[in-house]
Amino acid sequence: MGPQGLxxxxxxxxxxxxxxxxxxxxxxxxxxxxxxxxxxxxKATCGGSKQSPVNINRRRLQRDSGLGDIVxxxxxxxxxxxxxxxxxxxxxxxxxxGEPASEHIAISGGGLPGRYRALQLxxxxxxxxxxxxxxxxxxxxxxMELHIVHINAxxxxxxxxxGHPSGLAVLGCFFQVSEAPNPNYNTIVSGLRNISHAGQSVxxxxxxxxxxxxxxxxxxxxxxxxxxxxxxxDCSEAVVWTVFEEPVxxxxxxxxxxxxxVYFPASGAVPQKMTNNYRPPQPLHSRKVFASRxxxxxxxxxxxxxxxxxLLALLSPxxxxx
Ligand SMILES: *[C@@H]1O[C@H](CO)[C@@H](O)[C@H](O)[C@H]1NC(C)=O
Ligand SMILES: *[C@@H]1O[C@H](CO)[C@@H](O)[C@H](O)[C@H]1NC(C)=O
Ligand SMILES: [Zn+2]
Numbered sequence: 001m002g003p004q005g006l007x008x009x010x011x012x013x014x015x016x017x018x019x020x021x022x023x024x025x026x027x028x029x030x031x032x033x034x035x036x037x038x039x040x041x042x043k044a045t046c047g048g049s050k051q052s053p054v055n056i057n058r059r060r061l062q063r064d065s066g067l068g069d070i071v072x073x074x075x076x077x078x079x080x081x082x083x084x085x086x087x088x089x090x091x092x093x094x095x096x097x098g099e100p101a102s103e104h105i106a107i108s109g110g111g112l113p114g115r116y117r118a119l120q121l122x123x124x125x126x127x128x129x130x131x132x133x134x135x136x137x138x139x140x141x142x143x144m145e146l147h148i149v150h151i152n153a154x155x156x157x158x159x160x161x162x163g164h165p166s167g168l169a170v171l172g173c174f175f176q177v178s179e180a181p182n183p184n185y186n187t188i189v190s191g192l193r194n195i196s197h198a199g200q201s202v203x204x205x206x207x208x209x210x211x212x213x214x215x216x217x218x219x220x221x222x223x224x225x226x227x228x229x230x231x232x233x234d235c236s237e238a239v240v241w242t243v244f245e246e247p248v249x250x251x252x253x254x255x256x257x258x259x260x261x262v263y264f265p266a267s268g269a270v271p272q273k274m275t276n277n278y279r280p281p282q283p284l285h286s287r288k289v290f291a292s293r294x295x296x297x298x299x300x301x302x303x304x305x306x307x308x309x310x311l312l313a314l315l316s317p318x319x320x321x322x
Contacts, residue, residue: 001268025233027090029127029276030264036279039233046235050221051282052228053134056243056289061224067292069221070110079105082203085191088266089198090232091277092093092258093122094188096210105210107150107169110292111225112240116150116169118210119158123147124231125258127275133174134231134278135243142247144175145278146213147231162236165227169190169240173214174247181251184212189254215246221294226287230280245295271281286305 024042028035040047084095096118097106105118124145126132131141148171151161161167181189194202195241214220222245227235263271291297 004294022118022264026264027277027279030272031267035123039235043234043239044230046233048229048235048237049283049285050228050237050287051235052231052239052241052291053136053279053281053282054228054287055136055139055225058138060289061290061291061295063293063295063297064111064225064290065293067111067223067225067290068109068294070112070223071108072211072220073107074105075107075214076209078207078209079321081207083207084201085188085204086196086201087195087198087262087274088122091122091124091274092188092192092195093120094204095120102240106153107171110221110242110243112169113152113166115153117153119149119151121148121210121213123258124278125255125275126278127259128256130276132276132278134281135172135174136281137174141278142174143177144250144258146173146175147171148210148213148250162230162234162238164238166237166240167238168230169242171214172241172243174244175250175255176247177252177255178249179252180249181254182249184248185254188255192257192261196261196263197271198263215244215248215249219246220244221292223292224289224294224295225292226289228282228287 019313024034025039027035028037086093086095097120106115107118108115124132124134124147125215125273126141126143131143133142133145134147135145136142150169150171151158152167152169155161155164155167187208191202191204194200211217224241224243224245226241227237228239228241229235230239260273262274264274266272
């Protein structure tokens with residue numbers, strides 16, 4: 001199982017391979033000596049000035065009315081063929097590439113500089129004791145985060161795309177824990193037991209509509225946008241990030257399955273459960289995080305938008321008297 005599974009991982013995701021071959025990076029939960037604070041020693045890019053994830057401070061957002069609806073292609077059909085779920089040693093990844101139909105799973109619009117084809121999706125999560133999202137909202141982590149990675153259709157390989165600031169587009173979704181399981185995640189969750197060990201993979205029982213993993217359709221126009229990087233080495237600064245405002249529900253037992261079923265690669269005698277596989281927020285430096293046209297205005301003060309209107313209303317001689 002092991003070698004065969006690894007072989008498949010290598011073919012489907014050159015990104016993971018190159019780093020795995022170096023074999024050096026990990027999360028602090030595995031070994032603080034190779035955790036995120038050391039990644040820049042392996043890859044200088046990880047110490048760059050446009051790194052991800054970041055904290056999304058909702059009082060510091062800049063509204064961009066050009067960030068309208070994202071166009072989702074092929075998200076509403078279960079494609080023919082098989083999807084492979086992989087434990088790549090760092091996360092649980094669903095490979096969306098390789099099937100002829102994947103050509104048709106794509107996003108565009110919403111201020112994205114082009115059309116982007118879906119490559120894979122994967123998750124970052126915490127432990128029974130702590131939330132584990134990568135992006136944080138006003139300084140708080142959420143329990144888990146989904147990343148759907150897309151490649152700019154004008155580039156042929158990941159290697160090529162990683163050389164351009166708009167080479168990749170990643171959709172990020174937060175999760176919140178619900179009492180009831182979310183049936184849309186059943187197929188993925190039931191595949192976890194077949195990929196306990198790093199390098200293992202399993203063909204999922206069926207494909208499904210990717211849209212079912214996302215927040216409600218009516219909330220997809222509410223998102224945050226910024227320019228950043230991959231959140232694992234080599235940390236290429238090639239990602240146009242979209243993080244949805246609305247979290248997706250996940251049942252506690254489903255989240256538990258992520259934290260208790262899959263394992264990191266065995267380094268010592270005892271295999272370690274895959275937990276806390278997130279990178280902490282990186283400095284924003286000179287970057288801005290933009291709020292989409294429909295994003296909820298912060299509780300604080302969307303002053304740049306409202307104050308001119310307010311001023312007009314107050315000054316207007318036509319204001320109706322109370
Ligand atoms: C973890 O996430 C939940 C949302 O599901 C939130 O209510 C809670 O405050 C978070 N915990 C911490 C310690 O941030
Ligand atoms: C997944 O694991 C379960 C339980 O261990 C087993 O019954 C099932 O056949 C496995 N599925 C595949 C596709 O390997
Ligand atoms: Zn990720």
